[in-house]
Amino acid sequence: MRFTSEQRLDDGVVEREFTLGEIPGILWTPSFASAPVPLILLGHPPLGLRKMYPRLVARARQAAAHGFAAATIELPGSGDRPRLAGAEQAGADLRRALEAGEPVSDEIIDALVLPLVDKAVPEWQAALDVLLSLPEIGGPVGYSGGVISIGIRLAVVEPRIVAAGLFAGSFVPRTMFEEARQVTIPLHVLLQWDDEGNDRQAALDLFDAFGSKEKTLHANMGGHTGVPQFAGEDAAGFFARHLR
Template sequence: MHFAFTSEQRLDDGVLERAFTLGEIPGILWSPPAASAPAPLVLIGHPPLGLRAMYPRLAGRARHYAAEYGFAAATIELPGSGERPRWAAAEQARAELHRAKEAGEPVGGEIVDALVLPLVEKAVPEWQAALDALLSLPGIGGPVGYEGGVISVGVRLAVVEPRIVAAGLFAGSLIPAVMFEEARRVTIPLHVLLQWDDEGNDRQAALDLYDAFGSTEKTLQANLGGHTGVPRFAFESGARFFARHLR
């Protein structure tokens, strides 16, 4: 896929922010103010709500990595979200999820699989293509970390992408049963963030997934509060995790 920068701006903390396209996929790259050697790279995952809606949170994390730790950070738009073409199967799966929740019914495995697994199948190769393009740029040399959600996308990337050496995963999304089997094949260092009172999260499923990970180095950080109530110090713990493994 053709990679091209479409805009750039130098932010007030010295971080260089550049929008890009990879084929039809929009993305953003944040580069540190100055670097004497090629920078490590953190891929920042996010839920399928659109880059525009997620920008403040993504940019905040990325700029912190760049300005404070000297990492480059990048994200891409997920399939079917933001400015990308609508995806009928995903829209149908989301409608089924909302119907079940409004009716007070349990969210069955078929709905979870239909919602999450096609997204994983489409998104992971796109992340790998983005990684190919980003690592070819001057000033970026790896190693590479992945952080954020959808957690199943992070699990699959941790299994299939050898260039990712550490992952910070955000619990809080629905988890297909097959991902518990894939989690047993994950061996890289992990830092898992869990909001204990997340109203949309199956806490026990998140704990079971953590238990399933095959990594010999894994940390679970659980904080009181809902989905959007992540304390600032929790993100700093994740940044220090990447500092240990990407330097």
Template sequence: MHLSTAHRPADGVVERRLTLDGVPGILWTPDPPASAPAPAILLGHPGGLERMYPRLLARAARAAADGFATATIELPGSGDRPRLPDLEAARADLRRAITRGEPVDDDVVDRLVLPLVEAAVPECRRLLDALEAEGVGGPFGYSGGIVSLGVRLAAVEPRVVAAGLFAGSRIPRAIIEQARQVRIPTHVLLQWDDAGNDRQEALSLFDALGSPDKTLQANMGGHTGVPEHAAEDAARFFVRHLR
């Protein structure tokens, strides 16, 4: 992992751009630094690191205030990374169905999400390796979307000990089935009036999660309107389980 020189984009947080096997990302650490290695949270996002930067930085600054490092990398096929033709085709099918007001086939959801999860999980795990080599993290949390990526990581990556999942995107049936294997504490955020989302799918995911300690919190405000108090509750979830 290559780390750029540090700067301070906001109070209490230091930022370093990173490159890992050619994939761009960002590492934020608390400032002043924690004396012990800080627990770290992997920040999920829908792809497009630069577009998402302001919101990612806000989440990183909040986490830093709680003593947590945060890190994120670009998703396969997003931002400056080469497009994945199959993924683009599935995206086009999704947009076509939505434009026509038609239901989105399970097949489209599978083609859209599963290859992305397959490609992103090993990259996330290499990021955990690289962070540990830098003395960052352990334990790790996962926070945000893509919810299917968070579920897969929660099921297969033992270094991830708590997952805050933003249920704001379609979820393949195979991921809902895999959720039954998850045992770590989970905190699922759902925007009840998220017009582009499938609410019943999110409820099915929450029901399937095998975590003995799981919380669903649903709020109003549309896809991007998670209320401040919900962000605070999610932050407290990580304080309970990562410290």
């Protein structure tokens, strides 16, 4: 891991950009921490870190206000990283189906999501190795938001993640429902009730499938990007309960 920039934000949060091999990332740490702090991994949709920065830094500030560090890395195929094989074809197929008002087939969803999950998850685990080796970060670790299938896979395969806040707002391959049954960590699931790009019943079925004993669904009105401010505060309360 190589730090490439460092700045102190107005609220004292230290923001450091880094690269991990060829993967760019950002680490935010609270200003006032004297002991090693818990960490929240900030997931995001595959739109590129630069585009997602405003929302990511807002979530990082909220984490820092609770005394937590936050970190994120670029997803494979996003930003300046090389495209994923087959992703452009799958994206074109998806757009065509949506524009034609046709149901999105399992084949399209699998082609769109599974290669991304397969490549991204080991990268987030490698980032976790390095982040937890920093003296200022102690754990425990939470995972928050982004592509829900990445969150599900991480929750299954990565024992250092003790709690996850997931956003039921993207296409989910059928096979991920099986993985969801293997999740046992506490979950906080956000659902936008009128999400134009999300099948509500599928989201409720996925919530039902999770194997976790403690799982909470927070459904709010509005579309995909209309998550109300207070929903973020409730999610912060979830991490405060599980990471402290």
